[in-house]
Amino acid sequence: MRLKRGFFLRPAYKVAPDLLGKVLVRKYKGCTLSGIITETEAYHGLQDKASHASRGRTPRNSIMFDQGGYTYIYLIYGMYYCFNVTTDKKDIPSAVLIRAIYPLEGIDKMKKLRKIKDKNIHHLSDGPGKLCQALQIDKSLDRIDITKSDKIYITDGGVKVGKKDIHKSPRIGVDYAGEWKNKLWRFYIDEDCLF
DNA sequence: TCTATGATCGTA
DNA sequence: ACGATCATAGAG
Numbered sequence: 001m002r003l004k005r006g007f008f009l010r011p012a013y014k015v016a017p018d019l020l021g022k023v024l025v026r027k028y029k030g031c032t033l034s035g036i037i038t039e040t041e042a043y044h045g046l047q048d049k050a051s052h053a054s055r056g057r058t059p060r061n062s063i064m065f066d067q068g069g070y071t072y073i074y075l076i077y078g079m080y081y082c083f084n085v086t087t088d089k090k091d092i093p094s095a096v097l098i099r100a101i102y103p104l105e106g107i108d109k110m111k112k113l114r115k116i117k118d119k120n121i122h123h124l125s126d127g128p129g130k131l132c133q134a135l136q137i138d139k140s141l142d143r144i145d146i147t148k149s150d151k152i153y154i155t156d157g158g159v160k161v162g163k164k165d166i167h168k169s170p171r172i173g174v175d176y177a178g179e180w181k182n183k184l185w186r187f188y189i190d191e192d193c194l195f
Numbered sequence: 196t197c198t199a200t201g202a203t204c205g206t207a
Numbered sequence: 208a209c210g211a212t213c214a215t216a217g218a219g
Contacts, residue, residue: 041202050202060215078212080203097202116205129203139214173202197219207208 003154005147008068012042012087012094015068017168017187019085019154021161024101026135026152031109033135035101035125036158039188041171043084044094050177053093063143064093071152073132073142080129083137085146085154099172099186100126102194103134110134122191165193 003022008015019037026033043051052061052074063072068087072095076082088094103110103124110124114133125131132138137152146153168184175181 043202052202055216058216074202075212075214077201077203078214082202084202095202099202127203171202176201198217200215201213204211206210 001156002147003156005067005069008085008087008147009089010068010087011092012044012096013183013185015085015087016040016042016096016185017166019096019098020166020187020189021159021193023104023155023158024098024131024135024152025105025155026137027150028109028136031106033106033110034104035131035135036104036194037098037100037154038102038191038194039098039100039126039186041097041099041187042094042185043097043171044088044185046093047180048177048183049180050171050174050183051093051095053095057093061093064095065091068094069145069147071141071144071146071149073137073139075139076129081132081138082128083132083135097128098131099128100188101131101134102191159194161189161193165189 067090070086072084084095086095125134169186171186
């Protein structure tokens with residue numbers, strides 16, 4: 001079952017751990033690319049110095065200020081995309097960055113899209129930029145309603161994740177965020193949990 | 196207009 | 208540890 005609007009109308013730090021074990025599905029040129037979400041990060045509120053929303057509304061981040069359940073995709077370091085799902089109610093900027101998935105369907109296609117020597121399945125989509133390459137996610141999928149789109153969506157058909165299986169840590173690559181870099185808003189599970 | 200920088204990754 | 212590479216945001 002596809003996740004409904006209500007799932008996303010909460011703060012990102014509550015949605016992020018709940019997304020672990022869910023399945024991210026991407027339909028691309030007739031093939032299905034999917035994987036189980038294994039790592040997420042929350043970015044929440046105007047005060048969160050690590051969040052793009054911390055300096056207020058801009059053309060790029062404005063979708064974060066709308067109601068939750070939409071894609072927020074941006075280019076980072078001039079060469080990689082990051083894939084987020086917005087959360088919470090209108091006017092509360094909040095989003096979950098999907099940082100890693102465990103490949104499920106379309107693994108051969110993902111290997112081609114990633115075009116790297118390393119054929120190791122474990123390095124196929126274990127990073128925010130990598131999973132966007134593996135699932136052919138780019139700016140053309142920005143600002144899409146993820147509860148309605150046929151190109152990209154999330155289902156609960158993955159694995160059930162126990163609360164004690166969820167690890168928490170500070171977020172990655174946000175040293176500029178002052179005290180906010182200490183928030184335990186990164187959530188992840190071990191691959192053992194998938195079996 | 197101009198400039199600095201980044202929610203990263205692969206190679207070394 | 209470092210360079211690739213460019214959209215975005217803030218300053219002038």
